[in-house]
Amino acid sequence: MAFIVGMDGGGTKTAVIVTHDDQEEPVRSFTAGPINYNGGDAGAIAAAFGEIFKQIRSCCTSLAEVNHVCIGAAGVSNPAVARFLEQQVRDNGYSGPLTITGDQETALYGAQNAMQGIILIAGTGSICFGVNEKGERHRTGGFGHLIDDEGSGYYIGRELLSVLVQTEDGRMADTMIPELVYKQLGLGTVQEVIGFVYDKNTTKKDIAALAPVMTAACGLGDAQALKLAEQCAAGLFELVVPVIERLKLYESKVAIAGSVLQKSRFVREALERKLARSYPQTQLIMPVHNAAYGAVLLGKSKMSNG
Known part of the structure; x- marks a missing residue:
């Protein structure tokens, strides 16, 4: 056998x-x-x-x-x-x-x-990849968290931490994000959070693990979290566009993978709205x-x- x-x-x-x-x-x-x-x-x-x-x-x-x-x-x-x-x-x-x-x-x-169509992945990182009927390929994103990974779990985690410090020093107000981040990390002060962020043992996966905080805050109607979900969807939309355009996959279904797209309906629905305006024949599907x-x-x- x-x-x-x-x-x-x-x-x-x-x-x-x-x-x-x-x-x-x-x-x-x-x-x-x-x-x-x-x-x-x-x-x-x-x-x-x-x-x-x-x-x-x-x-x-x-x-x-x-x-x-x-x-x-x-x-x-x-x-x-x-x-x-x-x-x-x-x-x-x-x-x-x-x-x-x-x-x-x-x-x-x-x-x-099949080795055809489009896949959009938004987990810890983000990437879009497509293959058309001619076998032509195009990839966008996937170049790592330091210079890329827009709309990914890492991107969301980093932005949540940015909201936290800006709220603490008075640049931002009226958001529950800091409270939820503190709770998830088991920390109580901004100094402790900074220690966590810059600890040599903290990895990009640890930052990305904060992403569900955004979804929870969106569910509670937090305006800053909802804005972040829209920003995330915009980054993912920008990954999809060149793949559709270069490969002329205007009617291809876009399969979605990764925890950001599969577990956050706020990001997914925002992305669906953007696609519907520009590419009405395109729809998101589960793998x-x-x-x-x-x-x-x-x-x-x-x-x-x-």
Whole structure:
């Protein structure tokens, strides 16, 4: 019996699906630690790969039965990242066909059940990716939290913290955001918050984890939170426009992924309104499959084309 393995290497965890190469239903689905090498710990990533291959081995007699491993991960446009991930796979005893690609590709394949259409991802970071009928591709965003990631969880978290300090020093008023941020962080003063923000152990994921505060404040009618949701939607709209225009995907459905779009109706509805005004034939849809299953589909397509 031959197997296909698909991995979605997210920032906080790695989703893995193992299937038979001639069947659609997963043999096993599980999660392991993150394998994102950009800003990740090499030792922790090695441990995650060890756990992943331990689970894979429990599905088959030997790794020789695995016909293809496909990994979708962030940062693989950097050759050093791709080489590092490949080395981890080989160090765990797998010597067969291997595909390592950007997580936007596997997300698109899973979301649209084909390598065609548009995927918009807004989680810790943000990115939009599309492929048209001619196979032409275009990507916007995804260049990291220091210079990009508009409309992402990190963007929202940073803006919430900005509101907090501006409210505390008198530049802003009449918002419940500081109270909600303090509560989520378990802190009580602006000095403690600054300590948290600039602590060397605080990561972009910790900042992004504040994003649900915006949604909660929006639900309570907070004007500043509602304004932030609109700003977030505007940033995501700007990601989608060049993909639609360059690929002429004026009637393509836009699959949405990531916690910001899937869990905050305020951002999603604001984005829908913007799309409706400029691209009335376009609509947002939930993914058909997740990105790990998209990696499986991509792996199968590589086999059939190879």
